Amino acid sequence: MGRKLLLDKAHIENIRFYDVYRREGGYRSVEKALKTMAPDVVTDEVKKSGLRGRGGAGFPTGMKWSFLAKPEGVPRYLVVNADESEPGTFKDRYLMEFIPHLLIEGMIVSSFALGSKRSYIYIRGEYAWIVDILEQAIAEAKNNGWLGKNILGSGFDCEIYVQRGAGAYICGEETALLESLEGKRGNPRIKPPFPAIKGLWDCPTVVNNVETIAAVVPIINEGGEEYAKIGTGKSTGTKLISACGNIKKQGVYEIDMTISVEEFIYSDEYCGGIANGKRLKACIPGGSSVPILPANLLLKTAKGEKRMMTYESLADGGFATGSMMGSGGFIVLDETQCVVRHTYTLARFYRHESCGQCSPCREGTGWMEKILLNIEKGKGKMSDIDLLWDIQRKIEGNTICPLGDAAAWPVAAAIRHFRDEFEWHITNPDDAVRRNYGLMHYADILTVVAS
Amino acid sequence: MAEVPKLFKVTIDNITIEVAPGTTVLNAARQIGGDVTPPAMCYYSKLQGSGGKCRTCLVEVAAGSAADPRPMPKLVASCRTNVMDGMIVKNITSERVKDARAGVVEFLLLNHPLDCPICDQAGECHLQDLGYEHGKEGTRYEFSRRTFEKEDIGPYIQLHMTRCILCYRCTYVADQLTNNRVHGILDRGDHAEISTYISKAIDNDFSGNMIDVCPVGALTDKTFRFKNRVWFTKPVDAHRDCDKCCGKVTLWNRGDEVLRVTARKDQWGEVQSYDGKPGWICNTCRFDKKHLNDWVIEGPMKVNRHSVISANHYVETVKPQETIAEVMGGRQPRLMMDIHNISDVNKPGVHLSELPGPATGETFNPQQLNGSES
Numbered sequence: 036m037g038r039k040l041l042l043d044k045a046h047i048e049n050i051r052f053y054d055v056y057r058r059e060g061g062y063r064s065v066e067k068a069l070k071t072m073a074p075d076v077v078t079d080e081v082k083k084s085g086l087r088g089r090g091g092a093g094f095p096t097g098m099k100w101s102f103l104a105k106p107e108g109v110p111r112y113l114v115v116n117a118d119e120s121e122p123g124t125f126k127d128r129y130l131m132e133f134i135p136h137l138l139i140e141g142m143i144v145s146s147f148a149l150g151s152k153r154s155y156i157y158i159r160g161e162y163a164w165i166v167d168i169l170e171q172a173i174a175e176a177k178n179n180g181w182l183g184k185n186i187l188g189s190g191f192d193c194e195i196y197v198q199r200g201a202g203a204y205i206c207g208e209e210t211a212l213l214e215s216l217e218g219k220r221g222n223p224r225i226k227p228p229f230p231a232i233k234g235l236w237d238c239p240t241v242v243n244n245v246e247t248i249a250a251v252v253p254i255i256n257e258g259g260e261e262y263a264k265i266g267t268g269k270s271t272g273t274k275l276i277s278a279c280g281n282i283k284k285q286g287v288y289e290i291d292m293t294i295s296v297e298e299f300i301y302s303d304e305y306c307g308g309i310a311n312g313k314r315l316k317a318c319i320p321g322g323s324s325v326p327i328l329p330a331n332l333l334l335k336t337a338k339g340e341k342r343m344m345t346y347e348s349l350a351d352g353g354f355a356t357g358s359m360m361g362s363g364g365f366i367v368l369d370e371t372q373c374v375v376r377h378t379y380t381l382a383r384f385y386r387h388e389s390c391g392q393c394s395p396c397r398e399g400t401g402w403m404e405k406i407l408l409n410i411e412k413g414k415g416k417m418s419d420i421d422l423l424w425d426i427q428r429k430i431e432g433n434t435i436c437p438l439g440d441a442a443a444w445p446v447a448a449a450i451r452h453f454r455d456e457f458e459w460h461i462t463n464p465d466d467a468v469r470r471n472y473g474l475m476h477y478a479d480i481l482t483v484v485a486s
Numbered sequence: 487m488a489e490v491p492k493l494f495k496v497t498i499d500n501i502t503i504e505v506a507p508g509t510t511v512l513n514a515a516r517q518i519g520g521d522v523t524p525p526a527m528c529y530y531s532k533l534q535g536s537g538g539k540c541r542t543c544l545v546e547v548a549a550g551s552a553a554d555p556r557p558m559p560k561l562v563a564s565c566r567t568n569v570m571d572g573m574i575v576k577n578i579t580s581e582r583v584k585d586a587r588a589g590v591v592e593f594l595l596l597n598h599p600l601d602c603p604i605c606d607q608a609g610e611c612h613l614q615d616l617g618y619e620h621g622k623e624g625t626r627y628e629f630s631r632r633t634f635e636k637e638d639i640g641p642y643i644q645l646h647m648t649r650c651i652l653c654y655r656c657t658y659v660a661d662q663l664t665n666n667r668v669h670g671i672l673d674r675g676d677h678a679e680i681s682t683y684i685s686k687a688i689d690n691d692f693s694g695n696m697i698d699v700c701p702v703g704a705l706t707d708k709t710f711r712f713k714n715r716v717w718f719t720k721p722v723d724a725h726r727d728c729d730k731c732c733g734k735v736t737l738w739n740r741g742d743e744v745l746r747v748t749a750r751k752d753q754w755g756e757v758q759s760y761d762g763k764p765g766w767i768c769n770t771c772r773f774d775k776k777h778l779n780d781w782v783i784e785g786p787m788k789v790n791r792h793s794v795i796s797a798n799h800y801v802e803t804v805k806p807q808e809t810i811a812e813v814m815g816g817r818q819p820r821l822m823m824d825i826h827n828i829s830d831v832n833k834p835g836v837h838l839s840e841l842p843g844p845a846t847g848e849t850f851n852p853q854q855l856n857g858s859e860s
Contacts, residue, residue: 203674220671225538225566391652391671391678393539398593401676405629422626429589432560433541 037291037304038265040253040273041246045133051168053175056136062181064255068144069189072255077148081251083259085271089126090116090207090244091322091362092437093346102231103149104239112240113151114216115142115248117158117165118200118207122323122384123364126275127245129287131158131165135172139195141248143181144255146193149241153194156245157212160200169197204388208436209242211390222392223436244362246275266292270345274360280318280367283307296320296342296349297334300367313369316474317453320349321361323381324441326448327374328358330478339483354448370474374456375467378449379407385442396439399430403446410457413464420457424450453477495552496569498522498545499579511564511575512543516754523754524577525587525616527594527701528653529565530756532764536658537565540651541590542616546583549574561586584620591621597632597676598702599648607703609716609794612755613651634679639669640688642708642773643697647679650704656680656696663766664690680704691730694772698749698757709773710738710746717794719745724781730768732760736787737778744776753790 049055056062068077082097103111115138119127131138138156146154158166173195176182184192198216200206206215210224213235234240250272254262263271270292279285282300284307290299300315301308309315315330336342337356342349346360368377386400403426409415427443427450434440450457455475460467493504498515499522505514513531515523524545529537537543543565547558552572561583564575577583595617602608634647652671657680660667668690669682682688688696697705719738726733738746749767750758758765775781789796838845 205674225563386675389675391673391675392654393541394590394593394651395541397652397676397678398596401632402593402596402627402629425589429586429593433544433586433590435538435563 037289037294038273039289039291040262040265041130041137041249041275042134042287042289045129050134051132051136051172053136053172053179056134057179061136062140062176064252065140065143065147065181066187068147068255069187069191074148074150077144077255080254080259081148084250084254084262085259085269086247086250086254086262087270087346088244089246089250089274089362091121091324091359093360096243096247099231099243100145100149100241102229103241104232105150106239110152110238111150112235112238113142113146113149113154114209114212114235114240114242115154115156115245116207116209116212116242117156117162117245118204118212119162119245119362120159120204120207120388121362121364122381123279123319123366124277124322124362125279126277126287126363128162128165129277130245130249130275131162131169135165135168136176137249137252138169138245139172139176139181141251142195143176143186143193145241145243145248145251146195147189147191151241152192153196155216155235156195156197157206157216158197158199159207160202163199166197166199173197203390204384205390205436205438208438211436212242213240222390223438225435267343267345268347270347270360274344274363276344276363276365278306278365278367280365281310281313281369281372282367283310290344292343292345294344295334296344299344299365306365306367309367309369311369313371314474314478315367316370316372316477317368317374319358319364319366319368319445320344321359322364323366323384324437324444325359325361326354326357326444327377327452328448329452330474331481332356332452333358335481337481337483339481354444355451358448371471373411373471374449374453375407375411375460378446379404379411381445382407382442385438389438389442390436393435393439395430396434396442399426399439400442402426403442407446410460411467413460413467415457415461415464417458417461419461420450420454492571494569494571494573496571496573496575498575499577505569507569507571509569511545511547511562511567511569511573512537514569515564515575515577519753521578524564525612525620526565526754527612527616527651528655530655530658530699531754532757532759532766533655533658533699534662536653536655538563540594540653542587542594542620544583544586544590546576546580547573548576548580587620588622591616592625592627594651595621595625596627597648598651599631599633601649604712605646605649605703606706606711606716607649607700610755611703612701632676637681639682640693642694642769643688644706644708644711645680646704646706647681648704649702650680651702652678652680653701655699655701656705659696659699660688660690660693663692663695666690689769691768691770692766694769695749695757695766698751701755707746707748707772709776713745714738714740717797719795721787721789721795723750723784723787725784726771726775726781728768728771731771732763732765732767733771734758734760734765735767735771735781737781737783739778742778744778744781747772747775750787 044059078100086096087093142154203221205211206221208223211221215221230240265272273289273291277287288305299305317327317329318333319327336351349358349360351357382404386404389396389400391397406419427446430439431443456472459472494507496514501518524543526543527540544561545564549555551570637645639645671678672681697707719740721736721738724737735747736750737744752758
């Protein structure tokens, strides 16, 4: 049984409401931070904890906080990125829906560390009912003196506001989020300047994921060094994984980053194995933007080692044979799934969600979608595969924001690992519309070539 | 004494230049000029905040600065990257850049209708130039192109969204030159479009500058629409006293008729600056003063020799050397068979154009001729 820090009380009835949350030891970290610690000490604790951003990029949070410019007389802002729109990722929704006070508590402590007197939660517009939950939690916290002027007599003022997005995936990109929060069209800004220097209304701003901010609570309660003892290597603490797809038990799981991918999929504590007695074909371990892996590369790295559910192990082998932890959207495909169709679905998503600001992403995503649809329908040509590869190569790295990369990587990985399935679709156009390629050799154990 | 700011040394394609801190790589390259300058479709030096979108100006930074000589991992948009001291930039010397730029050109042309034969912008279109200079000869796109309905946005400007490359320049013009922006980008991704809500008319006093900044034929001048091809017109620089704008324009004439009035463009296709101020022109000058009497003509516009507009313009052109006379041993080819050697008709001494009426037999009467000559 892995250690749980965020969801250990999630099952308690009415934990959503302040009274129960407080009775269960909530808001202790605010008391500890505001009464006994200086803002810099809080930041140091977060640094010591080794906490990495849970939104996808995995950038060390403490370091991000220390980059925040602190000019005199200029307000600073904390913005919580709750625009969770990555296909396959739904961990923040779970967190906000069931224990909203954990986020509010984390935000108060983080705002104190960063000196943000007005903090924002930018929430995905589709999470309409969670807005009410969060606003109720904020009101409860305010009534009990955790928000407002002079919190706990420390002289620190803080207000939290919730802002709804209007249904754009791109607004999860931090600079697009800030534009949207300012009331403009959600186009990503050109960096530099980074938000830590010029963010919301040109003031220094930190944008963090919901889970990252929630993780600040156990870090302060237990101390950064204690937190760093959980997990392995540079993957410290616990991580929420939202597992979905062809598994027996879909849902949000908290793992302490010591288990292997195989254990995560097949143990009854987590996913409980592949549904309907089917076999595992492929998996996207970190949300739709990260490279897809066939079963053999998912369970074992190219070096033949067991692949663990950690930032490092999932990324082992780079993009050639590895993937990424990403945002923790664990999508499992069984042998009945078609990778071409799956890739097409993702390409359609990115085409729809591209903001259209820079040309490679605007035009390239649509092009890839059309070619993939052709291949899926059995109308493809052999040269289309190389063309797809060339298109994704020309999008990747040449765009303003990471959406271009995110659109390119799934296509690249699918071609890299499942090229014969694409070729089968092209050479057997009639079969391609009637049945799927099946598992074939994708779960075969790879022989490790001695280096 | 004012302190002289330290200049930054930047090397672009092995050419080193010193520029003021805060200069972008693109502007540094423009100071060098020539092929070293990356093309720019969305960046417009006179419009604040423009650039970074089209990705045609991507360059490779081989060394970030003298203090931190690490290369930048990705190609960067030169229009939005400031130079650092000791920066080494590769533009046309980098294969990565050429490859990425060809890709961007392909992407830009993917949904472009390529209706150049009926497009008013043809001949002065930046996308045409970009395609010629940096693109590949064919496209690999086999699907139907995205199209939009033509939209009416007022009496002066024609919007052809199908041709648009979404450079956002026109929205910056509306933001920065007019006091009220009524158009913008609607929707997102490859179905994003420039439009006004419910086809509202754009009638601000400086709205016509949107036509000038549009790099393609998406925004064209309704008063010029289908009147002529630009390379048949004779552009002349002219000015008038205008209380709203600088009044310095280019007239695009055909004969005595003023077909079109635009602001004057510099060598980068941008509106020229006078004393550091961009020479935007007002709609009165642009659309209402279509008569030569309204203007003081300064002289022919200087047209780049490589531009198609320079066709039929002989200013500062050099006549190629004739070799036929050399081959003919010094004899002019037309003298090989001189009609006057065998005929008395059409004497060269008679200037037909100077006759008061049509030529008759009397005109070539030897006596008459002798009489007139004496």
